[in-house]
Amino acid sequence: MKDVGLWTISKVVLNHSYPCCPDQAEMLKQYRKLSMFVRRTIETHEEARIRPSKTYQLFVAVIGSHCELSFIEKDVRNYITRKVRNISKEDDAKEFGKYLVRMKEKNQNFFLELNLEGDHCIKHAFWVNATSRAAFDYFGDVVLFDTTYNTNRAIELCMPTTIHRWCIWHIMKKIPSKLNSYKGHIDIEQEMSHVVWNSYTKDAFDRNWNDFLTKYGFGDNKWLSELYEDRHIWIPIYLDHHFWAGMRSTQRSKSIHSFFNKFITRNSSLRQFVKQYDNCLASREQAEREFDAVDFHTVIPCATKSALEWHNICEFASESEELTKTLHRAFDKVMVEMEEYQERRKGKSLLTHEEATLSTVNDLQSPPRVKTRGRPKNRLGSNLEKRSQMP
Incomplete structure (x- = not known):
């Protein structure tokens, strides 16, 4: 050791002084790497809220064994933490704004309003997708606050x-x-x-x-x-004469929270939030289309089948002049809609198989889906889709 306090090398032995272990080569950091395909797959799974352990097991199932992979599960978790989630606030806000602008360019019925500060940072952002705006025109809106x-x-x-x-x-x-x-x-x-x-x-x-x-x-x-x-x-x-979307308490907030938790977490960035919010609404719309298809191709049983129950309902309504008038108006409206629907069905039945295109089928409105509780909900899915796509 010299006076400066550093070690000096006096002899070097280049031959290995320990046995090699090829079976552990993939465990060494310099041999582990993530290909571009693996990275994109990890990002997609993270967006779909698939856990890293499940993502890694997917790669193992595709390749056939753990030894054939060029990475370990820890590499998957590190990539998610360092690359996917580790984004600066400035970049996150920029991507957030760009995403909303792209949505506006795709559909002019998409409403967007950004309030920028002096340094072009986003202060407030308000957006409504086209389908929600069309639904508001049909049903109105309900705002639920689970607050003090x-x-x-x-x-x-x-x-x-x-x-x-x-x-x-x-x-x-x-x-x-x-x-x-x-x-x-x-x-x-x-x-x-x-x-x-x-x-x-x-x-x-x-x-x-x-x-x-x-x-x-x-x-x-x-x-x-x-x-x-x-x-x-x-x-x-x-x-009850006001529109409340079937809500009488704030308990719907709890179910909404649980539903959104399937798509976002407290660690989600702004860009992830707005994208996952669209995915969330899309899943609801898809479920609505599936219900429409079931209503169109199957016969939905009424909630009340007993003639005695129908008699009790009519007997009760006869005691109230207000309810009697309401039921008469509802009955007349249903009869008119049924007659119009039957006429449309007659016109459509004249089409041949080749003429019955998808557009003609979509023109038919599905009948209301009768629930076991509460008032029936109008099935206006196809109209909402058309309204949301109007320029």
């Missing part, structure tokens, strides 16, 4: 023309804690639930609610009095 009451107050100020409702699930959940101090609280809870869910007119609800309060002596109950004052924003009969 402070935010809800701000929403009422920002969107004063919209119809707001409380989450009925949270209200009904409070009944045991609010009324458990009363004798026979179990019967009280059941009867209150019956009044809320089985009052089919506003007058019937007011009458049933007053009878409920009188029966149990709840005239001075502050919580029940406040609920009655706000009945127009949580009782079903006061709200």
Whole structure:
């Protein structure tokens, strides 16, 4: 060792002093590599939310054994971490904006609005795809907020023309804690639930609610009095004439969260988010087309088959002039649509096999799909697709 504190080499032996092991050559870093095909496959699987372990097992199944691969599972995970997910915020925002612009160029009905700051960074972004805009024209829109009451107050100020409702699930959940101090609280809870869910007119609800309060002596109950004052924003009969997309509580938020979790994670970049969001909507649209195909080629059974049940429904409706008129209007509308549909079917049946192209088949509207619960949903998938593609 010299005075500077460094080692000096006095002798070099170039012959190997340890035995070679060819079987472990693929484990050495300098021998492991990912081809371009492997990289693209890994990126595709990452986009499809396929786990790295499954991706690696796919390569093993294709090649035939682990030894034939030029990489190990750790290389797959490292590539995802370093190349796929490791993107700077600036590049991520640029790719995000470019993707939205490309979507606008593909379809002019795609709505896009970007709010840029002075350094051309994205401050706000709002976009709506063409299919969602067409669906809004048909059905209207429902905005669901799973937030706190402070935010809800701000929403009422920002969107004063919209119809707001409380989450009925949270209200009904409070009944045991609010009324458990009363004798026979179990019967009280059941009867209150019956009044809320089985009052089919506003007058019937007011009458049933007053009878409920009188029966149990709840005239001075502050919580029940406040609920009655706000009945127009949580009782079903006061709200069912508005469009709510079948929602009466914020529980749909939980199912929506679970659905989106199949496509994105908390680590998803902006570019991945917007792309996976489109894939998410596309999967919903595909499911809708599959339901349309089933409706068109099969006979969907009605929810109620018993003649006695039909008799009970008509007998109940006859007691309410409001419901009777509603049912008559619905029945007349259905009869007119059935006659029009039969006429279209007669016209189409005159086509030969060669003349029955895909475009003529698409002109036929599928009949409504009757559900076991809730009102039937109109099947307008083909119209929505055509509307979304209009220039």
